[in-house]
Amino acid sequence: xxxxxxxxxxxxxxxxxxxxxxxxxxxxxxxxxxxxxxxxxxxxxxxxxxxxxxxxxxxxxxxxxxxxxxxxxxxxxxxxxxxxxxxxxxxxxxxxxxxxxxxxxxxxxxxxxxxxxxxxxxxxxxxxxxxxxxxxxxxxxxxxxxxxxxxxxxxxxxxxxxxxxxxxxxxxxxxxxxxxxxxxxxxxxxxxxxxxxxxxxxxxxxxxxxxxxxxxxxxxxxxxxxxxxxxxxxxxxxxxxxxxxxxxxxxxxxxxxxxxxxxxxxxxxxxxxxxxxxxxxxxxxxxxxxxxxxxxxxxxxxxxxxxxxxxxxxxxxxxxxxxxxxxxxxxxxxxxxxxxxxxxxxxxxxxxxxxxxxxxxxxxxxxxxxxxxxxxxxxxxxxxxxxxxxxxxxxxxxxxxx
Amino acid sequence: xxxxxxxxxxxxxxxxxxxxxxxxxxxxxxxxxxxxxxxxxxxxxxxxxxxxxxxxxxxxxxxxxxxxxxxxxxxxxxxxxxxxxxxxxxxxxxxxxxxxxxxxxxxxxxxxxxxxxxxxxxxxxxxxxxxxxxxxxxxxxxxxxxxxxxxxxxxxxxxxxxxxxxxxxxxxxxxxxxxxxxxxxxxxxxxxxxxxxxxxxxxxxxxxxxxxxxxxxxxxxxxxxxxxxxxxxxxxxxxxxxxxxxxxxxxxxxxxxxxxxxxxxxxxxxxxxxxxxxxxxxxxxxxxxxxxxxxxxxxxxxxxxxxxxxxxxxxxxxxxxxxxxxxxxxxxxxxxxxxxxxxxxxxxxxxxxxxxxxxxxxxxxxxxxxxxxxxxxxxxxxxxxxxxxxxxxxxxxxxxxx
Numbered sequence: 057x058x059x060x061x062x063x064x065x066x067x068x069x070x071x072x073x074x075x076x077x078x079x080x081x082x083x084x085x086x087x088x089x090x091x092x093x094x095x096x097x098x099x100x101x102x103x104x105x106x107x108x109x110x111x112x113x114x115x116x117x118x119x120x121x122x123x124x125x126x127x128x129x130x131x132x133x134x135x136x137x138x139x140x141x142x143x144x145x146x147x148x149x150x151x152x153x154x155x156x157x158x159x160x161x162x163x164x165x166x167x168x169x170x171x172x173x174x175x176x177x178x179x180x181x182x183x184x185x186x187x188x189x190x191x192x193x194x195x196x197x198x199x200x201x202x203x204x205x206x207x208x209x210x211x212x213x214x215x216x217x218x219x220x221x222x223x224x225x226x227x228x229x230x231x232x233x234x235x236x237x238x239x240x241x242x243x244x245x246x247x248x249x250x251x252x253x254x255x256x257x258x259x260x261x262x263x264x265x266x267x268x269x270x271x272x273x274x275x276x277x278x279x280x281x282x283x284x285x286x287x288x289x290x291x292x293x294x295x296x297x298x299x300x301x302x303x304x305x306x307x308x309x310x311x312x313x314x315x316x317x318x319x320x321x322x323x324x325x326x327x328x329x330x331x332x333x334x335x336x337x338x339x340x341x342x343x344x345x346x347x348x349x350x351x352x353x354x355x356x357x358x359x360x361x362x363x364x365x366x367x368x369x370x371x372x373x374x375x376x377x378x379x380x381x382x383x384x385x386x387x388x389x390x391x392x393x394x395x396x397x398x399x400x401x402x403x404x405x406x407x408x409x410x411x412x413x414x415x416x417x418x419x420x421x422x423x424x425x426x427x428x429x430x431x432x433x434x435x436x437x438x439x440x441x442x443x444x445x446x447x448x449x450x451x452x453x454x455x456x457x458x
Numbered sequence: 459x460x461x462x463x464x465x466x467x468x469x470x471x472x473x474x475x476x477x478x479x480x481x482x483x484x485x486x487x488x489x490x491x492x493x494x495x496x497x498x499x500x501x502x503x504x505x506x507x508x509x510x511x512x513x514x515x516x517x518x519x520x521x522x523x524x525x526x527x528x529x530x531x532x533x534x535x536x537x538x539x540x541x542x543x544x545x546x547x548x549x550x551x552x553x554x555x556x557x558x559x560x561x562x563x564x565x566x567x568x569x570x571x572x573x574x575x576x577x578x579x580x581x582x583x584x585x586x587x588x589x590x591x592x593x594x595x596x597x598x599x600x601x602x603x604x605x606x607x608x609x610x611x612x613x614x615x616x617x618x619x620x621x622x623x624x625x626x627x628x629x630x631x632x633x634x635x636x637x638x639x640x641x642x643x644x645x646x647x648x649x650x651x652x653x654x655x656x657x658x659x660x661x662x663x664x665x666x667x668x669x670x671x672x673x674x675x676x677x678x679x680x681x682x683x684x685x686x687x688x689x690x691x692x693x694x695x696x697x698x699x700x701x702x703x704x705x706x707x708x709x710x711x712x713x714x715x716x717x718x719x720x721x722x723x724x725x726x727x728x729x730x731x732x733x734x735x736x737x738x739x740x741x742x743x744x745x746x747x748x749x750x751x752x753x754x755x756x757x758x759x760x761x762x763x764x765x766x767x768x769x770x771x772x773x774x775x776x777x778x779x780x781x782x783x784x785x786x787x788x789x790x791x792x793x794x795x796x797x798x799x800x801x802x803x804x805x806x807x808x809x810x811x812x813x814x815x816x817x818x819x820x821x822x823x824x825x826x827x828x829x830x831x832x833x834x835x836x837x838x839x840x841x842x843x844x845x846x847x848x849x850x851x852x853x854x855x856x857x858x859x860x
Binding site for chain 1 (some may be wrong): 587
């Protein structure tokens with residue numbers, strides 16, 4: 057049974073201080089929903105630990121919430137705590153009784169997860185145990201609530217067949233079944249997202265929860281309708297080797313006169329989307345909820361590009377704006393195919409009404425302009441890749457005495 | 459490159475105090491290998507917490523090791539600690555420099571994982587983080603070591619197609635690839651084993667580790683070559699609702715005059731194997747290691763039975779021995795299909811030379827005889843299923859005010 061949402065819903069956003077979580081909170085608040093956010097500021101802490109920072113001068117969560125209330129007259133509630141703390145999360149869910157939970161509350165960096173054993177354990181602990189705690193709170197407090205979980209296209213890896221949206225019909229030895237699409241995650245972070253998907257699917261099958269897993273591509277861009285021109289509301293923008301994603305990083309490199317660092321050949325192809333489209337997609341999922349017991353997977357991206365294509369695009373846009381932009385192929389710190397088949401289905405969100413923002417020179421130029429405002433804040437040292445997927449390739453390792 | 463093992467190897471057994479871990483330690487020690495075991499006695503602790511116990515009067519680890527040394531002249535080293543403690547595990551691996559690690563060191567009960575949020579978190583934390591720590595220690599200390607990991611057939615669930623051994627060739631839209639077999643785990647414990655498989659596969663792909671995942675069926679039986687007739691060496695035997703498995707539980711029920719409790723219809727079909735065959739399989743895997751970078755999956759069982767078939771078999775064997783045995787269909791505490799297609803491939807271990815022990819009345823009678831010796835130790839109260847997969851079906855739950 058699908059429960060059609062009322063005009064105003066109680067929306068709980070986990071990771072509501074983050075790059076996407078904060079603009080999502082503003083969007084749902086602007087639409088008149090009752091919004092509460094949960095965050096433990098781990099992204100801010102990880103940046104402090106690595107001596108890096110957001111390009112944009114983000115305000116504290118309280119300052120942002122105050123600024124939004126002054127601007128819009130709307131209140132966003134904040135709960136500061138760890139979702140790995142099951143008691144805390146259960147109290148928040150039990151008191152707020154959300155009708156939708158949008159779950160961004162995870163360690164989302166692949167390089168971070170590959171830095172060390174400690175960072176890998178922190179990533180999988182935070183992501184898997186946090187989400188598991190959430191599933192129990194939903195089961196016990198609000199079993200009809202719609203969970204919208206941010207997944208990643210990186211769960212699929214680069215198989216040699218077309219990627220489907222979560223499930224695939226397999227014919228085998230004269231029989232057939234529709235089963236979870238096989239996963240080949242490319243980092244221990246991506247593994248943690250596969251674990252989450254397995255747990256959430258289980259909770260839908262066994263407990264009858266309803267969930268939408270948004271397997272998102274790589275997001276780019278800074279501004280959304282609610283934050284544009286409002287510096288006190290601006291969201292974070294990461295460009296460092298750990299938390300920065302490729303297109304955002306290239307745009308920063310173009311502005312500061314750093315060569316665009318393409319890892320290896322640059323034939324790595326991925327799905328991409330604009331931050332404005334992330335908000336569209338999450339809204340479409342929320343207003344068209346999964347059915348009770350349904351685990352629904354949407355591939356959330358609008359266009360596919362190779363890394364080399366993106367570097368070319370940024371070089372052209374940069375040249376237009378008078379920058380000298382060089383493209384540099386650096387040794388790939390990751391273990392990944394640099395030339396591969398890639399074709400991922402992504403029709404379900406289009407069917408719900410997604411109107412894609414297309415990436416072109418003009419859009420890249422607008423990102424570059426937004427970056428120019430903060431170019432003095434760039435920490436250039438933080439851009440070069442240092443985290444290797446397989447440190448054993450470089451360093452000597454202890455082997456058994458024999 | 460396959461490294462052919464020398465006659466004597468350094469074999470590290472995680473969970474070496476357990477039902478299978480201890481007999482495995484004895485087997486490898488008897489063969490002349492250098493054996494070290496790691497355990498934190500969590501299974502003994504969980505039994506204390508639930509006021510249950512092994513049917514067999516198992517000795518402490520130290521007493522068993524002493525008894526084995528007196529009997530065989532061979533020494534087994536013991537390291538007491540948690541594999542979730544990465545520093546501890548890394549120290550053990552770094553000092554012992556194992557050539558083979560056999561990993562039984564997990565919370566292995568499906569009902570335990572479904573008891574509460576806390577038990578679910580403990581299960582996934584213990585299993586996922588423990589195994590992740592191990593992968594880093596292997597990478598950094600002994601990258602050539604062969605990891606033999608106990609998985610479970612329960613990772614696959616009951617898909618409507620034949621189950622293959624870990625991977626399946628999928629033809630899709632005119633292309634094809636061999637990909638991980640899709641998983642439909644049936645409990646949060648089984649989910650944790652799927653997570654482990656994902657992480658281990660990753661470590662083989664990215665770091666070049668070598669691993670064999672033994673997706674084991676349900677094990678039955680008590681005695682192995684090394685323990686038969688040696689009560690001070692006997693392994694544990696669980697029959698309670700939490701840690702007991704179906705055939706062992708039925709045999710105990712037959713002996714104490716308790717109806718055999720079949721959950722639901724009893725059409726649930728699974729793969730089974732004798733504890734003696736577990737040891738055969740693990741030895742075959744150890745002496746025929748995976749190649750460097752290879753993640754190899756064997757389906758480790760010898761025969762398929764439905765629960766109703768097993769109940770019938772135990773009833774017949776019991777009757778032969780003069781017991782009145784009743785079969786009772788109780789309400790199924792689990793959420794699972796009670797009638798389904800099931801056909802799982804299991805040829806890879808046979809190809810390596812596995813000689814299956816076949817289950818029949820005679821074998822059941824021998825298990826019953828072994829149980830009779832300890833029938834006064836049975837805690838009858840602990841057998842009835844109390845842990846429900848979906849407690850929400852019974853209890854009222856808080857729902858959103860609307």
